[in-house]
Each structure stands twice: as C-alpha cells, then as structure tokens.
Amino acid sequence: MTRRALMSVSDKTGIVDFASQLVEEGFEIISTGGTKRVLEEAGLSVIGISDVTEFPEILDGRVKTLHPHIHAGLLAKRDDDQHMATLQDQAIQTIDLLVVNLYPFKETISKQDVEHDEAIENIDIGGPVMLRAAAKNYQDVTVVVDPGDYERVIDHVKDAQDSSQLNQALAAKVYRHTAQYDALVAEYLTNESGETLPESKTITYDLKESLRYGENPHQEAAFYANPLATETSLVHAKQRHGKALSYNNIQDANAALQIVREFSEPAAVAVKHMNPCGVGIGDRLDQAFTRAYEADPVSIFGGIVAVNREIDEVVANQLSQIFLEIVIAPSYTERAFEILTQKKNIRLLELPMTVDSPEQTLHSVKGGLLIQDEDRAPKEMTDYSVATDREPTEAEWQQLLFSWDVVKHVKSNAIVLAANQQTIGIGAGQMNRVGAAKIAIEQAGDQAKGAVMASDAFFPMDDTVEAAHQAGVTAIIQPGGSKRDADSIQKCNEYGIAMVFTGVRHFKH
Numbered sequence: 001m002t003r004r005a006l007m008s009v010s011d012k013t014g015i016v017d018f019a020s021q022l023v024e025e026g027f028e029i030i031s032t033g034g035t036k037r038v039l040e041e042a043g044l045s046v047i048g049i050s051d052v053t054e055f056p057e058i059l060d061g062r063v064k065t066l067h068p069h070i071h072a073g074l075l076a077k078r079d080d081d082q083h084m085a086t087l088q089d090q091a092i093q094t095i096d097l098l099v100v101n102l103y104p105f106k107e108t109i110s111k112q113d114v115e116h117d118e119a120i121e122n123i124d125i126g127g128p129v130m131l132r133a134a135a136k137n138y139q140d141v142t143v144v145v146d147p148g149d150y151e152r153v154i155d156h157v158k159d160a161q162d163s164s165q166l167n168q169a170l171a172a173k174v175y176r177h178t179a180q181y182d183a184l185v186a187e188y189l190t191n192e193s194g195e196t197l198p199e200s201k202t203i204t205y206d207l208k209e210s211l212r213y214g215e216n217p218h219q220e221a222a223f224y225a226n227p228l229a230t231e232t233s234l235v236h237a238k239q240r241h242g243k244a245l246s247y248n249n250i251q252d253a254n255a256a257l258q259i260v261r262e263f264s265e266p267a268a269v270a271v272k273h274m275n276p277c278g279v280g281i282g283d284r285l286d287q288a289f290t291r292a293y294e295a296d297p298v299s300i301f302g303g304i305v306a307v308n309r310e311i312d313e314v315v316a317n318q319l320s321q322i323f324l325e326i327v328i329a330p331s332y333t334e335r336a337f338e339i340l341t342q343k344k345n346i347r348l349l350e351l352p353m354t355v356d357s358p359e360q361t362l363h364s365v366k367g368g369l370l371i372q373d374e375d376r377a378p379k380e381m382t383d384y385s386v387a388t389d390r391e392p393t394e395a396e397w398q399q400l401l402f403s404w405d406v407v408k409h410v411k412s413n414a415i416v417l418a419a420n421q422q423t424i425g426i427g428a429g430q431m432n433r434v435g436a437a438k439i440a441i442e443q444a445g446d447q448a449k450g451a452v453m454a455s456d457a458f459f460p461m462d463d464t465v466e467a468a469h470q471a472g473v474t475a476i477i478q479p480g481g482s483k484r485d486a487d488s489i490q491k492c493n494e495y496g497i498a499m500v501f502t503g504v505r506h507f508k509h
C-alpha cells in the first residue's frame with residue numbers, strides 16, 4: 001500500500017524540500033490548509049485533510065485534524081489483525097509518517113504586551129494530539145516535530161533502514177516537546193491567575209550548551225536555559241572573546257551580576273567562589289574598579305569582574321594588569337576591546353546591566369526542589385531604625401547602606417566591613433557570626449578604624465560588637481530581632497557605636 005505522510009506545520013522551514021523527497025520515495029502527502037497551500041505552490045500534489053476526514057476545517061482552524069480517520073490512521077497497530085480489520089471496515093488508511101510543529105505559543109507570549117486572546121489562540125490543540133498519538137505508536141509511525149530532523153529521517157527513508165531506534169528517539173523528543181509546550185501554557189495561565197506556588201510545578205529548560213565538566217572534572221554537566229529568559233539574563237550574555245565558560249565560571253558570573261546590579265552609580269565587583277572579594281563604587285568606573293581591586297588585591301587573582309558601565313581604555317588597562325577569568329560589562333569601547341583581547345585567556349561577556357525583574361530561585365535537594373522568591377527586599381528605609389543613642393553621621397549612613405547592599409550577597413554567616421565606598425574586609429560562609437567578623441576585621445587591618453560593619457543576620461550575642469569596637473568600627477547595620485539585642489545595643493552605647501536595625505534579614509546559603 002502507498003505510504004502516507006501527514007504534514008501540518010506552523011514553521012514551514014524546509015517543508016517543501018522534505019515533502020518533495022518523500023514524494024520521490026513514493027509517499028502520498030496529506031496536509032492542512034496553510035501547509036497544503038505552500039506545498040501546492042511548490043508544485044507538489046497534496047491530499048487535503050478534509051478529503052481524508054470528509055469534514056471541513058472549522059471554527060477558525062480550531063478543529064481540522066481532530067478526527068477518527070486521522071487518529072485511527074496514526075494509532076492502529078499494524079501487527080494487530082483486529083486493528084487492521086477495523087480500519088478496513090471503516091475505510092481508514094494508515095498514516096506512516098507525521099510531520100507537525102505547533103502554533104508558536106512561546107514566541108507569542110514572549111512578545112511585549114501580548115493580548116490574552118492572542119495567547120489563547122496560539123495554544124495548539126490538534127497538533128499535540130496527533131504528535132502524542134503518533135509517538136505512542138512509534139513502532140509503526142515515524143513522527144517529526146523538529147525541522148532539524150528532516151534530513152536524518154529522509155536518509156533513513158532513502159536507505160530503507162530499520163527505523164525502530166530512530167522512531168523511538170523521535171517519539172521521546174515529541175513527548176519532551178509537548179511536555180514543554182504544555183508547561184509554558186500552564187505557566188502562562190498560572191501567572192495570569194496570580195498563583196505562585198501551585199500544587200505541582202512542571203519546569204522546563206532548553207539545553208544551551210554542554211559543559212566540559214561540572215564543579216569538578218569527574219562531574220558531567222550542562223547549562224540549560226529557561227525558554228522565556230529575558231535578554232538581561234546571564235543565559236543571553238554575549239560572549240565576545242575567550243574560551244567557553246565553565247560550570248564554575250557561570251555560577252561566579254551569576255553572583256557577580258547580582259551584586260553589581262545593586263548599584264546605580266558606577267560600580268565594580270570582583271567575585272571568587274560566588275562571594276564578592278572586592279566591591280567598589282565611585283563617580284567613575286576606573287575609580288570604582290580601583291576600589292574593588294584594592295579591597296583585596298590577593299583574592300581578585302583569577303576572579304570574575306562585573307561592572308555596570310561601559311569599559312573604556314582606562315579601565316581596560318587596569319583590568320589587563322591582572323589575571324581575570326571573566327569580565328562582564330554592558331559594553332566595551334573599541335579600544336578597550338582591543339586591549340583586553342590581547343589576553344588570550346580572558347573571557348569577555350556583554351550584557352545589559354539594567355535591573356532585571358525578580359524571578360523565583362530554585363535549589364535542588366536530594367529528591368526535591370526548594371523554590372522561593374528572589375531576595376529583593378524593598379530598598380526603602382521605612383523599617384530602618386537607629387537602635388543606639390548615637391545616630392550614624394551622614395558619611396556613616398552612606399557606607400552603611402553600601403555595605404548592606406553587599407552583605408546581602410555574601411554567603412552566611414556574613415560580615416562586611418566598608419569604608420570610602422569600598423569593601424575592606426569580607427567574612428563569608430562561617431558557622432558562627434563572630435568568626436565571620438574576625439575574618440573581615442583581620443582582612444581590614446588598620447583600615448577598620450573608622451569603618452562600618454554590616455551583618456546579614458542579627459547578633460545572637462554582643463561578642464561581634466565587642467570585636468567591632470576593638471577593631472575601631474564606628475557604625476553597624478544589621479537586621480536586629482535577637483532576644484539579646486539589648487546586650488548589643490548597650491555595648492554599642494558604651495563604645496559610642498551607632499547601630500541601625502533594618503528589620504530585614506539576608507541569609508544566603
């Protein structure tokens with residue numbers, strides 16, 4: 001019996017060529033309205049879907065292939081005599097090859113200000129039903145959802161190769177595709193209805209690139225992208241120079257990006273192992289970078305630097321003095337690019353530094369997933385209160401707010417010391433708070449005199465205030481809320497330290 005291919009595609013790329021080759025191999029082609037038109041315009045002879053269903057395409061295309069003549073033709077098991085007898089009784093012909101791609105739902109909802117009705121009309125119904133039917137019956141039907149697969153399918157047809165392995169692989173691809181399609185529809189409608197943490201969550205990602213390895217060379221790894229990621233997301237960063245990013249590079253670049261986006265003034269952030277090792281702000285980027293560099297000239301070596309202004313010749317010269325894994329900037333002047341690309345091993349990324357919209361963060365645990373809102377506490381100081389007798393001076397306030405923006409991005413327990421728009425000591429990821437303070441203080445050395453301190457969470461005891469005073473710190477910012485706040489306040493008053501409570505905690509694990 002003549003083999004039949006049903007073609008119904010929104011993305012018509014390559015369809016004429018594919019159909020022509022199938023016809024040459026003896027296939028009959030069945031098609032829906034738009035696809036049929038394209039094929040016929042190319043001179044191919046096509047059977048209209050309505051000739052098979054004996055029913056018109058109705059409801060503006062909402063119903064065209066949803067018909068037993070199509071679905072029985074896709075689903076009948078060829079080695080089941082009863083199935084085949086039923087087809088014969090009902091005068092239904094088998095369909096051997098299905099070529100479908102779906103209404104562009106993702107592209108539609110990615111458009112700015114898309115109307116709800118337009119989104120709904122772009123939910124494909126008939127396509128996924130056919131795809132799922134053909135994929136279920138992959139032992140007898142080849143199903144193609146991706147124009148990128150036309151070539152390998154036609155090669156198989158031409159060589160009359162055994163297609164069982166290919167069919168199964170293509171069927172699996174179909175279910176991944178329809179699952180992603182439905183996940184995006186579900187996400188769109190869920191967001192519209194205002195639900196944030198529904199009873200089940202189907203998340204979907206596309207492979208962006210395979211990585212050489214994960215955190216360590218024996219770990220296999222890949223980078224996946226949210227299909228709806230906005231252009232400010234790291235997955236859309238343009239790599240203008242250097243070798244491929246590693247797993248650790250991506251994590252560090254992400255961390256650097258989050259921190260630098262805290263600041264509207266020129267800012268430079270150096271990151272190592274997902275913690276900032278130096279952050280500086282200033283009137284100009286070169287000034288900000290000098291501060292970030294001088295904050296910890298040892299740790300920045302081999303680090304990642306993110307800045308929020310165009311890199312010019314001056315900054316490029318500064319950056320090229322040290323070994324850096326990655327630089328991320330909104331843009332580079334031509335001269336800066338020339339200077340930096342003289343370094344073979346540096347990776348240069350370009351990404352708008354505009355503040356991106358908050359998204360939920362996901363963290364996997366064995367057998368589960370933790371989902372939470374991004375840590376975007378409002379920056380207004382409405383809940384801030386001065387807990388001590390002495391108010392911070394204006395200069396202290398500036399440094400306190402700067403250090404508070406930084407400490408939020410340091411692994412807990414976290415303490416940041418800052419002076420003159422620059423971090424001077426960072427204690428990260430310690431198991432007790434005073435331990436983090438001691439590290440920050442030691443790093444700051446003499447610079448701690450007159451500096452300020454930020455703590456990501458409250459002081460359980462007054463020992464951190466004691467350590468701060470010994471080092472010469474004059475003002476502290478922390479959430480407050482400990483049972484023993486009174487002890488810390490008393491100690492600050494004794495030492496003339498000004499202490500601000502923010503009422504907000506910034507744990508980061």
Ligand SMILES: NC(=O)c1ncn([C@@H]2O[C@H](COP(=O)(O)O)[C@@H](O)[C@H]2O)c1NC=O
Nearest residue numbers: 010032034035062063064065066125126127
């Ligand atoms: N309603 C149906 O019965 C139906 N059958 C196939 N489609 C889709 O219609 C599109 C192709 O339409 P056309 O050939 O008219 O350009 C394909 O994306 C296909 O997935 C349908 N459309 C939407 O559900």
